[in-house]
Amino acid sequence: MFISMKWLARHVDLTGITPEQLADDLTLSTCEVEGIERFAPHMSDVVVGHVLEREPHPDADKLGVARVDVGGDEPLQIVCGAPNLAPGQRVAVATIGTVLPGDFKIKKSKIRGVESRGMICSVRELDLGDEHDGIWVLPEVGETPLAVGQPVAAALGMEDWVIEVDNKSLTHRPDLWGHRGIARELAAIYERELKPIDLEMPALGGGAPVSVRVEDPACSRYLGLAIDGAVNGVSPDWLRELLLAVGQRPIDLLVDLSNFVMLDLGQPNHAFDRDQLAVDGIVVRKARAGERMTTLDGEERELVESDLLITSGGDPVALAGVMGGEGSKVGDDTGRLLLECATFDATTVRRTSARLAHRTDSSARFEKTLDPTLPEAAAAHFANLLRGLQPGVSFPCALADAGEWSDPARSIHLRGDVVRRDLGVALHDDAIASILSRLGLTPTAAGGGFDVAIPSARALKDLTMERDLVEEVGRIHRYGSVPEAPLVGAIEPPPFDRRRQMVRAVEDRLAGAARFHQVLSYSFTPDDLLERTGCAAGDFVRAKNPVAPDMARVRREVLPSLLGLVESARRERDVVRLFELGKGYRPEEAGEDGMPREVHQLAMVLALPTTAADAPFDAGAFFQLRAAVDDVISAAGVTAPCWSSADTAHPAAHPVKQVAGAWSEELDGCGFVASLEPGVARALGLEGELASDVAVAVLDMDALLAAPPSPPTYRPLPKFPMVKVDVACVAPSEMPAAELGGMIEKAGKGAVRDLQLFDVFRGEALGEGKKSLAYHVVLQSDTKTLTDKDAQKFLGRLERSLEQQGAALRR
Amino acid sequence: MTDTTTILAETRARIADAPDVEALRAIEREVVGKDGVVASLLKSIPGLPAEERKGAGQSANELKQAVLAAIEEREASLGSAALEAERRADGFDGTLPPPRVERGTLHPVTQVTRELEDLFTSMGYMVLDGPEVELDDYNFEKLNIPADHPARDTQDTFYCSSPGSSASLLLRTHTSPVQVRAMERLEPPFRAIVPGKVFRQETTDASHEHTFHQMEGLVIDRNVSVGHLIGAMKTLLRGIFKKEIEVRLRPGYFPFVEPGFELDARCPFCTDGCSVCKRTTWIELLPCGLVHPNVLKAGGLDPEEWGGFAFGLGLSRLVMLRYGIDDVRHLLGGDLRFLDQF
Numbered sequence A: 001m002f003i004s005m006k007w008l009a010r011h012v013d014l015t016g017i018t019p020e021q022l023a024d025d026l027t028l029s030t031c032e033v034e035g036i037e038r039f040a041p042h043m044s045d046v047v048v049g050h051v052l053e054r055e056p057h058p059d060a061d062k063l064g065v066a067r068v069d070v071g072g073d074e075p076l077q078i079v080c081g082a083p084n085l086a087p088g089q090r091v092a093v094a095t096i097g098t099v100l101p102g103d104f105k106i107k108k109s110k111i112r113g114v115e116s117r118g119m120i121c122s123v124r125e126l127d128l129g130d131e132h133d134g135i136w137v138l139p140e141v142g143e144t145p146l147a148v149g150q151p152v153a154a155a156l157g158m159e160d161w162v163i164e165v166d167n168k169s170l171t172h173r174p175d176l177w178g179h180r181g182i183a184r185e186l187a188a189i190y191e192r193e194l195k196p197i198d199l200e201m202p203a204l205g206g207g208a209p210v211s212v213r214v215e216d217p218a219c220s221r222y223l224g225l226a227i228d229g230a231v232n233g234v235s236p237d238w239l240r241e242l243l244l245a246v247g248q249r250p251i252d253l254l255v256d257l258s259n260f261v262m263l264d265l266g267q268p269n270h271a272f273d274r275d276q277l278a279v280d281g282i283v284v285r286k287a288r289a290g291e292r293m294t295t296l297d298g299e300e301r302e303l304v305e306s307d308l309l310i311t312s313g314g315d316p317v318a319l320a321g322v323m324g325g326e327g328s329k330v331g332d333d334t335g336r337l338l339l340e341c342a343t344f345d346a347t348t349v350r351r352t353s354a355r356l357a358h359r360t361d362s363s364a365r366f367e368k369t370l371d372p373t374l375p376e377a378a379a380a381h382f383a384n385l386l387r388g389l390q391p392g393v394s395f396p397c398a399l400a401d402a403g404e405w406s407d408p409a410r411s412i413h414l415r416g417d418v419v420r421r422d423l424g425v426a427l428h429d430d431a432i433a434s435i436l437s438r439l440g441l442t443p444t445a446a447g448g449g450f451d452v453a454i455p456s457a458r459a460l461k462d463l464t465m466e467r468d469l470v471e472e473v474g475r476i477h478r479y480g481s482v483p484e485a486p487l488v489g490a491i492e493p494p495p496f497d498r499r500r501q502m503v504r505a506v507e508d509r510l511a512g513a514a515r516f517h518q519v520l521s522y523s524f525t526p527d528d529l530l531e532r533t534g535c536a537a538g539d540f541v542r543a544k545n546p547v548a549p550d551m552a553r554v555r556r557e558v559l560p561s562l563l564g565l566v567e568s569a570r571r572e573r574d575v576v577r578l579f580e581l582g583k584g585y586r587p588e589e590a591g592e593d594g595m596p597r598e599v600h601q602l603a604m605v606l607a608l609p610t611t612a613a614d615a616p617f618d619a620g621a622f623f624q625l626r627a628a629v630d631d632v633i634s635a636a637g638v639t640a641p642c643w644s645s646a647d648t649a650h651p652a653a654h655p656v657k658q659v660a661g662a663w664s665e666e667l668d669g670c671g672f673v674a675s676l677e678p679g680v681a682r683a684l685g686l687e688g689e690l691a692s693d694v695a696v697a698v699l700d701m702d703a704l705l706a707a708p709p710s711p712p713t714y715r716p717l718p719k720f721p722m723v724k725v726d727v728a729c730v731a732p733s734e735m736p737a738a739e740l741g742g743m744i745e746k747a748g749k750g751a752v753r754d755l756q757l758f759d760v761f762r763g764e765a766l767g768e769g770k771k772s773l774a775y776h777v778v779l780q781s782d783t784k785t786l787t788d789k790d791a792q793k794f795l796g797r798l799e800r801s802l803e804q805q806g807a808a809l810r811r
Numbered sequence B: 001m002t003d004t005t006t007i008l009a010e011t012r013a014r015i016a017d018a019p020d021v022e023a024l025r026a027i028e029r030e031v032v033g034k035d036g037v038v039a040s041l042l043k044s045i046p047g048l049p050a051e052e053r054k055g056a057g058q059s060a061n062e063l064k065q066a067v068l069a070a071i072e073e074r075e076a077s078l079g080s081a082a083l084e085a086e087r088r089a090d091g092f093d094g095t096l097p098p099p100r101v102e103r104g105t106l107h108p109v110t111q112v113t114r115e116l117e118d119l120f121t122s123m124g125y126m127v128l129d130g131p132e133v134e135l136d137d138y139n140f141e142k143l144n145i146p147a148d149h150p151a152r153d154t155q156d157t158f159y160c161s162s163p164g165s166s167a168s169l170l171l172r173t174h175t176s177p178v179q180v181r182a183m184e185r186l187e188p189p190f191r192a193i194v195p196g197k198v199f200r201q202e203t204t205d206a207s208h209e210h211t212f213h214q215m216e217g218l219v220i221d222r223n224v225s226v227g228h229l230i231g232a233m234k235t236l237l238r239g240i241f242k243k244e245i246e247v248r249l250r251p252g253y254f255p256f257v258e259p260g261f262e263l264d265a266r267c268p269f270c271t272d273g274c275s276v277c278k279r280t281t282w283i284e285l286l287p288c289g290l291v292h293p294n295v296l297k298a299g300g301l302d303p304e305e306w307g308g309f310a311f312g313l314g315l316s317r318l319v320m321l322r323y324g325i326d327d328v329r330h331l332l333g334g335d336l337r338f339l340d341q342f
């Protein structure tokens, strides 16, 4: 919202206060000022000129050549086409070098062979209105003609500053949506008087009031003032300039006055041409399905049943609180008016303006919930201003006043101690009372505090409880004067938070030793990505108003978010390691409160260029990722789970190349590690040049939290030397390595300290359906030095147990 | 038979030319080895006249000693030459680029969040978590924002549906719902922060995102005043910017606090206006205020007994300020070229 300083000065004396000061003070006490700007700054460059003579242009019938005195040594010769240019006039001259609105710089020029040294401006060229059928003949000010050569702004007293206030900071203050409201704040801040203005209704004639019937409670008050004998036309300059300063184009006197009253008091109002109404009466009702009306911007609008209408003779004449109708708008020949000042329901107006995507100055104000006593003041203000300009107007009949409303003015009890406690300042009761009074609130000492009378303008939603008054005192007293205070009380370290600690340990290990990049993703997964990763099945929480139609689904799991990044990342580099700790939502497991179950997951992706056929068995992404997963589980301080071949049924997991981890029958599984499903890999674009060996893993953080902890434990260093034995086992292809490992452990009778698989081999030499696994085995005892004999015994035990399982030891 | 003097001279010359230790060993074998020159000289002695035998034996031994000495000398000199060559390190250029060390990274939002968590936990704050898919009730109603409240206009909310659920669900527009959840769950007094993801239905551009990170702070205690809030916020800013920061508190409207404030910090990047502070020298940093009595009631606390303050810190914004990031969309975009920088 734009506020004019000159306009404010109609309500409060601002002598000695700079625009910067005012902006700061408003910001610190009332609302956020976003900027200050001079009104029409170019008007300080355009100067008053005196037209000495005008002669026809030798080569162009419609042009004239004027000699204009602008206070220099010589008059300027200016070529001008305006028909109304005449000697003796005072005009606005843009001399060479002046920049006019639209970044239009005046240069010396030749027009049809005649030199022109400047421009005599029209109102439109100065951005002061739409008139452009001639140059602007400056008005007379006082007795003597305007001094030639001085800036027009100074000569006409047009200097003004425009303050832009952030509308959001006024959301809760309908009283600040007009200049008088802001002026009241300034009066309180500067301890100056709020100048009285005449808001008394003028004497009204004895005629019967215009018939007004309110049929819907969304209009709590409808006030209609009939005015006769108005003469519409151009508004006086002071009015035009104030409107221009706040960004409102002057239209004509009646519309300008209506706007002025709204911008002055914050009460939207509407002037109907009473002669254009179908019948001389108003009915306020909801729209009927299919009803249409043309608003005064010329648009035909289709209405719905929740729209509130002002109708006359059955036809809509205004969309309540949003915009008037085309048919009954005031025009040049309007003489009889019906001025509407009403109170409409905030939600109704907001819904209509939102539905039509048409916010107006009026709807913006009604949305804030307006004071139902304000229409009367606004009607009186309009009447008095018009009568001041046109003493001939009359008010033929009593005010029509319909609707059901009550004065919201109330009283709130305020304790001085509560003010002091909540603000943390030692503020005397007198100081509190003074601030309240300056704000137009009336405190009366009562019960060790005050009963504070809240006027209707602030009583609706803004000031409803004691704490609201604490704020009033605080902001005028200024929060800057509140002394900083330390929180006191016993500070105890917060309870140990294992989840937090585990999350950090996992993040640190992955981003550190494991060299993964942490990603944070959107919670929306695009439909297309879900399809490509095969993860589109299942129920999803969906946004009803997504940013894009294909971005409605709130993710069930984290993995697809990461998979969506692999292709571009692989273009960027060979090895891609990504992880994300995040949440997913499962509607099918909703709680009693109807909220979907929230899962906390760690998802990991490792992508490598496709490994060569002869690479070691553990060179591929799957085993590298398994190593990282085991490592991160150990970093989380959790016992290593058992990994077993399983069907995880995850659509992005390779049907065979996958393992699932679990600790025990009772505990939930921890998740899985898998190679990426080959079809998914292709769908993700990982083929050709980008063909990749990709492994994925998902760990459930809640399962990790529930898993048996495994803090580091000390084990005395070995006292006896170790014996290293290499064993090669030939086993049926389908026998899992984990089983072989178990047999080796068992054969060692507790002496196997370390077991490391170093070769996996399949080949003709072994025979059909066989594989060979070779291990380095470290044997060590806590009680004696192991000998070659012990090693041979170990091998013997191993050989027997292998043979029982259809495997063999290669000696 | 050859004269030992000549043999010695020839052998010495060869030793002097020997390029390495292997060549010396070959000469050694050839001259003083089992079947070498000296051995054959010695073998020939019995066939000599008696008076020559003694002299011949002597010369052969002298030859052997002399050759061995020459080899030793040459070997030593070769050794020191090798050392010297190693020390000379011809062609070494220490400025050649070393091999790349691949590394992982923590997301910048994680890094800044951790820093703040550490700061706050050191002051007795708990770190709480809350659901991203939230009930309307917690996101709005219990925070003193009833349906049709104008404040809902400025909160462009993603409303949600969930199959099988009739609850009014949405993606939380702020971390504030955790205020009431915390009051319901914890015994006052307590202090808590809540870092997390929040959502706004907004068209995205370099400075607007529909998903970003926030950190809520909440202190519930007896007799909490605006003065305490100011003190806590100053401590927070010292922690963030590692220096004393001038702040100002001005009125700000948020329905769940009363009075509510916008806290501006003096721009840490300039003294007379820059693009970060939009030439004002102030940065709008965190909305805060005393917890609204209606919110305390919604959390089951008696506003006459308990009070408190709350604040909301824009984590994403702070990360952008900290690192000078010019496009908020990088934060959740997952581009490795971005992530690699932190």
Ligand SMILES: [Zn+2]
Binding pocket: B267, B268, B269, B270, B271, B272, B273, B274, B275, B276, B277, B278, B279, B281, B282
């Ligand atoms: Zn700055």
